[in-house]
Amino acid sequence: MNREDVLRHYRESGALLEGHFLLTSGLHSPVYMQSARVLMHPERADALCKALADAIRAKLGPKPVDLVCSPAMGGVVVGYELARQLGVPSIFTERVDGKFTLRRGFDIPKGARVLMAEDVVTTGKSSRECIDCISAHGGVTVAAxxxxxxxxxxxxxxxxxxxLxxxxxxxxxxxxxxxxxQKIPAIKPGSRNLA
Incomplete structure (x- = not known):
C-alpha cells in the first residue's frame, strides 16, 4: 500500500478535512486527518493495518512483538487491529490527571517487547508519553x-x-x-482537552 492508497482511504471516508484545526498538540493546521472516520469501516481498518503489520514483519521478523500498546483515544482501534494482524494482545493507555497510565486491569510483563501504535503522529508528544508509560511498566518498546x-x-x-x-x-x-x-475560527476535532 502506498501513500496515495492511504490518502484515498481518508478521502473516500470523508476523513481528510480542510479548514482551520486546533490539533491535539496545540498547533494549528489547515488539514486534519480524522482517522476514526476511516477506521469505522472494518474493511478499511483491516487493509490499512494488514499493510502496516506486513511492513513491520518485513523489518523486524515474523514474531516482532509480544504486545501492542496504544494511547487512547486515537490509537485504540489501530492498536487492536494491528495486534490482531500480528497475533498478540492489545492494550491501551489512558490519561489520568494529564498523564498516561494503564487501567482496566492491563499490565505489561517485565521485558515484554512492545509495539506502540497510533493513528496519526504529528509532533510525537502522545507517542513519546505512551512509550514512557510502557517503560514505566517494565515493557521494552521495540518500535512505534x-x-x-x-x-x-x-x-x-x-x-x-x-x-504507511x-x-x-x-x-x-x-x-x-x-x-x-487567522480569518477562520479554529475547530478542535481531537480527543484531548487542551484547556
Missing amino acids: SCIVDRSDGEVDLGVPLFS CGFKVPAYREDELPPEL
Whole structure:
C-alpha cells in the first residue's frame, strides 16, 4: 500500500478535512486527518493495518512483538487491529490527571517487547508519553507505528517508526498563524482537552 492508497482511504471516508484545526498538540493546521472516520469501516481498518503489520514483519521478523500498546483515544482501534494482524494482545493507555497510565486491569510483563501504535503522529508528544508509560511498566518498546506520519519522517520517538504514509502538512503555533488561517475560527476535532 502506498501513500496515495492511504490518502484515498481518508478521502473516500470523508476523513481528510480542510479548514482551520486546533490539533491535539496545540498547533494549528489547515488539514486534519480524522482517522476514526476511516477506521469505522472494518474493511478499511483491516487493509490499512494488514499493510502496516506486513511492513513491520518485513523489518523486524515474523514474531516482532509480544504486545501492542496504544494511547487512547486515537490509537485504540489501530492498536487492536494491528495486534490482531500480528497475533498478540492489545492494550491501551489512558490519561489520568494529564498523564498516561494503564487501567482496566492491563499490565505489561517485565521485558515484554512492545509495539506502540497510533493513528496519526504529528509532533510525537502522545507517542513519546505512551512509550514512557510502557517503560514505566517494565515493557521494552521495540518500535512505534502509525497509519499517517504528519512529520514525514522528521519526528524522533527514540525507536524506529513504521508508517504507511508520510504526509507533511503545515502546523503553526498560535502566534505564527498565516493570514488565511487567522480569518477562520479554529475547530478542535481531537480527543484531548487542551484547556
